[in-house]
Structure formats: C-alpha cells, structure tokens
Amino acid sequence: MDQEINQPVEVMVVFEKGRMIPVRFRWNGRVIKITKITGWWRANEGKFRIRHFAVIDHNSQFFQLTYKERTAEWFLSKIWVE
C-alpha cells in the first residue's frame, strides 16, 4: 500500500524536448536511480503548477515525486510498502 512521506528531496533532472524528466534522487542519504517513469500529471496551485511523477527504481520499488513550481522544491510524496 501507499505510504505518505512528504519529505523534501534532491532530484537530478534532465530537460529533453521540452519535458522535465527526473533521473535520480537522494533520500535518506541514499541515491536512487529512476529506471522508469510510470505516470505523470500536474495540478495547479494558483498560477503555479505542481508536477507529479510516479517512478520506479531497478528493484521495481515505487516512489511518487512532486515538484512545486512556486518554491522550486522537490518532495518525495509517497512510497509503496508491502
């Protein structure tokens, strides 16, 4: 099931063909390499956008990353726990 985390994280991003693609992030001192983006969507916070990315790593562990345009901050929103 999903577990809410909502912790700020550092994310390395690639910009490609006008798209922002997170490639790895640091959480709890560990660098997690993203192997696949399985979903993405965005929402509005006033005139600013909030971008969400559902991603998995090489162990098929699921993470949901959120980028808030207003503060230019990344958050780890959710992880999957068995």
Next chain:
Amino acid sequence: MIIRKPGIYKLDEINDYLASPNMSNAQSQYARKEPVILHVDMDAFFASVEQKERPWLVGKPVVVGGDPQKRHGVVAAASYAAREYGIKAGMPLLTAKRLCPHAIFLIGTDGDKYEYVSSHLLGIFYQFTPQVEPYSIDEAFLDITGCERLFGPPAQLAKRLKEKIKKQLGLSCSVGIAPNKLLAKLASSLNKPDGLTLISRDKIKEILSPLEVTKLCGIGDKTERVLSSLGIHTLGELASYPVEVLKRKFGKNGEWLHLVANGIDCSPVFSQIMPEKSMGHQRTLPEDITQPEDINSVLLALSSMVARRLREKRFVGRTITLRVRYSDFVSLTRSETIARPTCSEHIIFRVAQKLGLGLVAGIRRVRLLGLSVSHLTRDRQSLQTSLPFVEYIDKRKRIYSVMDRIRDRFGEESIRWAGATTFV
C-alpha cells in the same frame, strides 16, 4: 434545367433538378449519411491508471476508494480481478474488504491525476472528430459520421483509436459503434474489457430482444421493479408491450421506454459546452455536526467557494439553494430567490443562513451541506455597483477582488474568511 446560382425557381423546376442524375450522384456522395456514433468507455479507469503506475498490480484485485476519514468510504473503481469477488463501484469499502480481504486498497488517491489523464484522452478523441461529447471522466460519445474517407470504416477507426489510447496512455478501453448514442453505449458494455462491438441497423432487434431491461442506460432498479410487476423482463418483451399501457403506468416516460426498447434514440452528440445553469459545492463533513456555529462556519466556506466560481466565470445568480443531508441519510433542500442577482459571498451566506434556520436548527445531526446558486445571468452590473456613491458595496467588491487575485496566484486555500471552515 440546371440550377447554378441562387434565384427564384418554380417548385416543379426544383423537383426536376432534385430528380436529375447529377443531383442523385451528388446526394449519394454528399447528402447526410446515416449517423455513426462511437461510445468509448475506459476499462476500470481509476484502477487501471493505478495499475499502470505500479505494474506489479496488473491482474491483481485492486480497489480504488475515497478516504474513510473524510467519510468518502466507498469504492470508486475496482479492477476486473476485484470484480470477480463481487466488488462494484459505489459499494462501501467495508463491504468490499469483507468480499475480498486480500485485495489491494488504494485509498484517497489524487483526483487531479485522473482529470489529467482524462484531458489527454479527450485530446486523442479530437484527433479523430471534432464532434465529441464527454459523458463522464472516463466516457465519451464521438460522432464519426462521414469520417470514412479519412480513417476508413467505423470499425477500423475504432481500432486505431483503441491502439492510440493504449500506446499513449497505456490504458485499455471498450468501444461501441451504433447508429445512435443509446445503442453505442449499450454496445460498449456488451464486450468488456478491451472490447469492440458494432450494432448495425439490421441487427438491432436481434441483439436487444434477449437482453435484460436494465442493460439499457436510463432503466434503473426502480423502473425494473415496476416492469417486472407487468411481466416484462427483457427488452424484447418491453418493445412489444402496448405503448398505451406503458404511458398509463409511467406517464411521459412510457413512450420513452417503448422507443428505447426498440433501439430508437434521436439525441445528438453535444459537442458544444452547454451553458451553465447553476453553480454549487457540497461537502460531506468529517464528522456529524449540530451546533449552529459549526454549521455557519461550513456555510460561510461554501458561500465563499460558490461566489468565487461565479465571479471567475463572470456570472451572477438569483436563486440560492441549500441542501442538507442528515446522519440518517435523509436529504432536504430549501431555496430562496432574491430580488437582485449576486456574486457576493456575504449575500449568499446570509440567505443560506436563513434557509438553514429551518433545516438545521433541530437536534438532527448534519452529515452533508451543499450550496448552489441558479438563475444565472452574465454579470453586467459591475459598472453599476462600482459607482462612487455605492461606497459600502464598492469596498466589499475591492475585498473580493483582492482575495480572488491572491487565490489566483497562490491557490484556493491561500486565503479564507475568519470563521470559515477549511475542507483540506
């Protein structure tokens, strides 16, 4: 005679022209063809979106539901594996857990995500036809009459549409093709999931006859019970039942039942956005309330939300309706029409408060409150109310304007009236 330019012609001349070989050819090519309607229904939409994000959930019983802490504890969608256990949308989550304890429950998921996917879906539909009528977040009707030249026969178009959705969104859908919306919707439901069903005009009777009456959109449990008491169980039985008896039993709906049972539906695909008739918001409260100050706090928040929406869309409205649902699930509504249309939360709140006196002043516990404004007209009074001598109104308008600008920039929850509850 050849009619080449606009002018006055005798009726005989026009008839001759219409009967001429030239016109016959033209008619066969360009005259209005039989409508071809597609109904696209996403398969277990919410659950499929979650499964796509978490690939290891594919094929497993997955239930997407509202947050029980916010008392939205019902099933929003169930994967097909979960449906095998009898789990259906709208069912309480507790019942779903009882039916399939090992199902994976995804609770309180992000509504923005589904809306975003739905908007992409709509974009794909518009690549095939501009005649698209969204029916819900995961369903739409497409009028593809005359699209053969671009995309080939309807079945081929539907196949391409399904492939495009699969490729771009990773989701499957079921498509129904028929001469009208009613039959297209029925067709999409006959072969789920990932189905493609065509009902041609010559097969309507054959397909409809053996089906249960509830298979058709618009015939629910209540109607089914009455029909059952008349000995009608299938659409074939309904189609051959005397329409006069149906009219006596169901009033106007009797004739409608007769028509739909025969597969007749003339409703067009509404591709235009319909003008809004009312605007409102309602909230199931985290816990039942009885105290007037708690009720007022919710009403103020709702008034503010409704007024903000009115202003955003440049509408004003005259009729204010309050809806209350008590803890025993009994619902009541009360309305009041005011003299001058408004988009002011203070006026809406004052009327709502007055309406609430009669509905929520008792000892009954309130579970849900809703507020809407109808009899909408375009806001043409902003000039009038901003005249300098209407100082009081002008001051409020300025406050509303500042609040709206703050919300535009920082989000809806960034500012609220003191005393108004928050729904986050």
